[in-house]
Amino acid sequence: MNQFDCVVVGGGMVGAASALSLAELGLKIAVVEKSAPKDFTPVQAFDLRVSAISLASEHLLKQLGGWQQIQQWRMCPYKRLGVWEAEQSYTEFDAADIKQTHLGHIIENRLIQLSLWQKLQQHSNITLLCPETLISIEQNSSNVAITLSKQSINAKIVIGADGANSLVRKLAHIGTTGWDYAQSAMLINVKTEKAQQDITWQQFYPSGPLAMLPMPGNFASLVWYHDKDEIKRLSALSPHQLTEAIAKNFPARLGKVEVINQAAFPLTRRHANQYHKNQILLIGDAAHTINPMAGQGVNLGFKDVKALQHVIAKAIGNGETWHEPKVLSRYQQQRRTDNLLMMTTMDALYLSFGHVSPLAKLARNAGLMMVNKLPKVKNKALAYACGL
Ligand SMILES: Cc1cc2nc3c(=O)[nH]c(=O)nc-3n(C[C@H](O)[C@H](O)[C@H](O)COP(=O)(O)OP(=O)(O)OC[C@H]3O[C@@H](n4cnc5c(N)ncnc54)[C@H](O)[C@@H]3O)c2cc1C
Incomplete structure (x- = not known):
């Protein structure tokens, strides 16, 4: 019961999307999240955390079924x-x-997360562990043992979607470059x-x-x-x-x-030196925190989600062992350079307008x-x- 194909640590916008996209491939997923998003009521004031959601991210949210719900709530x-x-x-x-x-569209972050949570809760391949926090991770050649505050679980891979101060990244000893x-x-x-x-x-x-x-x-x-x-x-x-x-x-x-x-x-700007170490992967802000000036942060995270789903789907289709490091490294190859380019473009803009x-x-x-x-x-x- 405590064995999963994939454990996603962090059920924010990117972690929730990643869990759904991999469950679509038939994988058995657990999502570990500290706190659940507050329910929506139409009289609620707008949240402060909002994102400019690109057309590409809209396509992903439609594919995962969250978009239709957000449309019924509110978006601009x-x-x-x-x-x-x-x-x-x-x-x-x-x-x-x-x-x-x-x-x-401009959408409140919580509503994006909440719409995806509704789908997570309905999906038979997904177990939502919340409130729950990560304590430690131990990797051996074929399995990852994950100790949480209330239980221990095992998985073939772990995805760190736990945001800019990612504990998964720290426990995997993946360094970062960046500055405030x-x-x-x-x-x-x-x-x-x-x-x-x-x-x-x-x-x-x-x-x-x-x-x-x-x-x-x-x-x-x-x-x-x-x-x-x-x-x-x-x-x-x-x-x-x-x-x-x-x-x-x-x-x-x-x-x-x-x-x-x-x-x-x-x-802050932070970029993980690796997005992948053995069976551990980083995604979203856990892998890259970008200057928000051009509103690209979560959009890059959603691109990571698409890329990872594509890499794993292709490996399954080709009869490869989808959780082998050789396969997982293709995700890093697809995303790290693209994210670096966007981060560098944002910094060039930031510096040029600062003169x-x-x-x-x-x-x-x-x-x-x-x-x-x-x-x-x-x-x-x-x-x-x-x-x-
Ligand atoms: C001022 C500002 C404006 C921005 N505007 C935009 C914009 O317009 N467009 C855009 O695309 N992006 C924008 N961004 C960036 C965007 O907010 C982030 O890229 C996005 O929130 C990252 O999502 P995430 O799911 O990767 O991480 P997070 O949103 O940080 O989610 C991480 C999740 O992991 C959970 N977690 C963390 N640690 C643990 C643990 N140990 N155990 C269990 N759970 C854990 C947290 O509770 C959280 O739910 C902006 C950022 C800032 C600061």
Whole structure:
């Protein structure tokens, strides 16, 4: 009863998706999670943690059956993406340019997780162990023994989907490279006077970008990036004072807003040196924590999920032993370089917009204006950001 094909540690958005995608292949899965997501009721205020879900992630969530449920709860599609530094460099990406009806959706993280949990709970191949925490992992050549706080279980493979401070990664002695950014991000849920629900935008400043993510109804999630001390100062303001600070600092196109709630998050970059060690795999933020500036974090995690499912399905189809390290290493080959490229692109953007010199500003704005005049380049960049 305590023997599984795969144990997924962490039932967040990525861990839950990974468990479902492998259960689809007929594998027997256990998911270990510290705490269950709170149930949904329509009167609940919007959560602060939201994600811009790409078209590629939407396809995965549809395949796993979570999307249909989130649609019945709440989500906000957007068709356009505006980016600029100086007003004259304003560049707009439109779904119609890449023959899509929308570019993505803003969805509360908890609702994504909850929709997948409903599917986990209904799946006969999945055992959900919650509340439960990981204590230790011991690998031998054909099996992994996993000690949890209330029981011991065994598996052919273990997937660490336990987030940025992954214990699985630590217990497997997988090192990381990375750093803490000088900036923090403040997430602020606001009620907006103007309806602007079909666009998401981001204005760049040397101190960090200011972003608006639309939420259903006249609501929005604002993201204010700044150095840590300034974010600390903003966090201490009353809702009224914060509303005034937003009016003073955010672009006029936001219109009048009323602050509902807010919280600050430190920004870190971490990249696991390996995504795979013998029978242990890392996925999602446990493998890579990226600067959230372009809203790619969970989208990269969902790409990991797809890649791992593909690698294992192909091995099963070819009659290979699917849990052999030789097979599992193909997942790392498919994902590590792609994730590194995205992390490095984000850092290049972060560094280039951090330059205060007038010459650097001129070059950045000229670059944005040039992108506007090159529809092929613009559409290619847009399709990449949408995960197409
Ligand atoms: C300010 C900010 C804004 C962001 N905006 C976006 C965005 O717009 N778009 C986007 O794609 N991404 C965004 N991200 C990134 C995104 O939130 C993460 O990439 C995503 O949450 C990672 O999901 P995950 O399932 O890998 O990890 P997590 O969400 O961290 O889930 C890990 C799970 O593991 C559980 N767990 C941990 N340790 C244990 C243990 N020992 N035993 C049992 N369970 C355990 C936890 O309880 C948790 O449920 C943003 C991040 C930040 C900080």
